[in-house]
Amino acid sequence: MSPKQQRGEATVGQVLDAAMRLYAASGEAGLTVSALTTASGVSTGSVYHHFGSLDGVVNALAVRSLERLLTRLGTALLQETDARSGIGAVVLAYLDHARSSPEEARLLHSVAADREGMARAGAIRDSQEARLEPIAAWIHAHQESGELLAGLSAPLIESLVLGPVVGVVRRWLTMGDIDLEEAARVLPDRIWRSVGRD
Template identity: 65%
Template structure:
């Protein structure tokens, strides 16, 4: 990698780190190009060069954290040979991510991320294929073996992640959910929804 490419990567990382900090403190409204250049020390021209516009910054930031979350979920699921511990690990891992990375979780559960997900679903899936495929193979194998309910994989994914995402959104918006307490009960309840 050339020095110019290395500098470019450093610039991108600085902008994304600053963007998440701004998003955590100010929300989407506080994330402006001028605030971003002040916080990151990167020039306006560099922001536009690397990201195209502010929308590109937020999209790249969401993609970065989605990849991180999917990586953790994939690792948690595929680390288990048996279905129940794998499903329960996914639930606990997701809740732990929301608890330990609240700014990133807030971004991933934001209206912006929802709009991006709808508009660019195929592209996002292609970009995250390396993280998604092992989870799909694991689910398909356990379903075929009779260790999971005989439903299409997307339905199983919805049964597992739907309640977790809803709980995460409520925690992030209202703050009235104790994630640690939920992590004790929810894995078993989710497992029951996909048990054979």
């Protein structure tokens, strides 16, 4: 990587770090170009050069947060050799991510991230292929071994595993009336029943 590319990556990281601090302090309303340039020390022109717009900053921040979450989920899953433990590990890793990084979780479950996800789902998925491929291979291997239901596609298994967890985290973030400890005790077994063979 050339020195210019390194400087560009450093600038992008600096802007995204500042954007996350602003988002954590004031939500999306606190993310203005003026606040971002002040917090990051990066010029307005540089922000527009690297991100195109303020929406581009928010989208890049959401993608970076997604990368971190997928890395965490993949690590948890791939450390487990049996399917039931792997499914449980993914559920617990997702809940733990929300608990330990609530602002990243809030961003990932925001209207802005949903809008971006709907508009660019294929491109986002393609950009995460390196993180998703080992997960898909793990699912396939455990379907072949008979531990996971063979008639379900990998995307359907992902949906059955992550759907309830996403719903719980969204409710915890917005309503605050869900106990994540209770969810951690209950969800792994309930979700396993929908995808696993005992």
